[in-house]
Amino acid sequence: MKRPRLPQSLRDPFTQATLVLAGLAVAGFVIFALGWRGGARTAYVPLQVPWLVSGAIGGLALLGLALGSWSIHLGRRQDAEHRAVVEQVVRQAAELAEDLRTGRRQLPSRVVSSR
Numbered sequence: 001m002k003r004p005r006l007p008q009s010l011r012d013p014f015t016q017a018t019l020v021l022a023g024l025a026v027a028g029f030v031i032f033a034l035g036w037r038g039g040a041r042t043a044y045v046p047l048q049v050p051w052l053v054s055g056a057i058g059g060l061a062l063l064g065l066a067l068g069s070w071s072i073h074l075g076r077r078q079d080a081e082h083r084a085v086v087e088q089v090v091r092q093a094a095e096l097a098e099d100l101r102t103g104r105r106q107l108p109s110r111v112v113s114s115r
Contacts, residue, residue: 028063
C-alpha cells in the first residue's frame with residue numbers, strides 16, 4: 001500500500017512539530033471551554049467547582065505544555081541556524097588561512113597615508 005505524499009512544505013520537521021504543538025494548544029483551549037460549559041450548565045455552585053477546576057487545570061497544563069515545547073523548539077532551531085552560520089565562517093577562515101599558507105592568496109598591502 002502506497003503512502004500519500006505530503007506537500008513539500010509539510011515535509012519539514014519544523015512545520016510538522018509546529019502543527020502538532022498548535023493542535024495541542026487548541027486542545028487546551030477546548031478543554032477550558034468544556035470546563036466552562038459544564039460549570040455554566042450546573043445551577044448548584046458546589047457542583048460547578050469540579051467542572052471549572054478540572055477544565056482550568058487540564059486546559060492550563062495542556063496549553064503550558066504546548067507553548068513551552070514550542071518555545072524550546074524555536075530556540076533549538078535558532079541555535080542550529082546560528083551553528084550553521086558560525087561553521088560556515090570558520091570553514092571560510094580555514095580556507096583563507098590555507099590559501100595564505102600555500103601562497104595562493106596574499107594579504108592586501110596596507111596603504112599608509114602621510115599627513
